[in-house]
Amino acid sequence: MAHKDPYDGGENTPSWKSDFPFQAKKATHVGRREFAKFLALFSGALALTNGAIVIKSLTFPTKPLEGEHFICNESDVAVGSMLQFDIQGSKVIPYILIHLKANEWRAFEQKCTHLTCAVRFREDLQKIECPCHHGFFSPDTGEVLQGPPPRPLPQLEVVIKDGKVFVKENEQKNKV
Amino acid sequence: MSDFRTSQNxxxxxxxxxxxxxxxxxxxxxxxxxxxxxxxxxNNALQDNLYFALTTFIGSLLLAAASFWILRYLPDPLKNKK
Structure with missing residues (x-):
């Protein structure tokens, strides 16, 4: 009896044999069936990655700022100007301190809520400006006045003690 | 012999x-x-937004399920006629 090719492609060949062929030439060939299956696997992997983000977000929530942090002396920032500072925590977050008027201070996160560009206070406009896409925030409340930013800037509470400027978590404003 | 499948094909x-x-x-x-x-x-700007992460995860999971489900309809490989 003549030797019969196990992968003869005949009508009686079960379909699983096409997926696991004996011949190396056929095994390395990526057909449309394999491509479609690969796409489905990739789709599953993307869903799992998205799940990992949710798990990370649930497991490691962002901690609120603890305690008061000394920034500078009151005399260091003139009225109408701003000072950029960082606070070391689980990660370094840049903030801006704005001296709006005499005895009126504000502190906001410097990252724009649109695409995290660094915002700056424009004294001539009396607005906080994001130079990347011309988003404007209120220097009083951090609310969006104009442009693409979807949310207000996160705000810190400023405390003045003996001519020294401290910031602490703004417990009322940053609650979602 | 011809059957329904052969004539359809x-x-x-x-x-x-x-x-x-x-x-x-x-x-x-x-x-x-x-x-x-x-x-x-x-997205960095949305890193603290749990609801967005959750919504996209559910959407992504449904799409992945649809991707696997649609494989049911993959045509069988062509077989050479004897």
Whole structure:
């Protein structure tokens, strides 16, 4: 009896044999069936990655700022100007301190809520400006006045003690 | 002997091609939407937004389920006639 090719492609060949062929030439060939299956696997992997983000977000929530942090002396920032500072925590977050008027201070996160560009206070406009896409925030409340930013800037509470400027978590404003 | 399947295949010789193309196009569409969701969930500006992450995860999971479900309709490989 003549030797019969196990992968003869005949009508009686079960379909699983096409997926696991004996011949190396056929095994390395990526057909449309394999491509479609690969796409489905990739789709599953993307869903799992998205799940990992949710798990990370649930497991490691962002901690609120603890305690008061000394920034500078009151005399260091003139009225109408701003000072950029960082606070070391689980990660370094840049903030801006704005001296709006005499005895009126504000502190906001410097990252724009649109695409995290660094915002700056424009004294001539009396607005906080994001130079990347011309988003404007209120220097009083951090609310969006104009442009693409979807949310207000996160705000810190400023405390003045003996001519020294401290910031602490703004417990009322940053609650979602 | 001719049966229903054989006569159908003879009447519509491009059927396998059309099905295959349709399924692959749908799969590419699903994967593209999932990449869009993932990009949004990874966006720095949205990193603290749990609800967005959760919504995109559910959407992505449904699309992945659809991707696997649609594989049921992959045409069988062509078999050579003896």
């Amino acid at each position: 003879e009447a519509h010789p491009n059927k396998t091609n059309s099905l295959m193309t349709g399924i692959i196009v749908l799969l590419i569409l699903f994967v593209s939407i999932q990449i869009w969701f993932l990009f949004g969930a990874l």
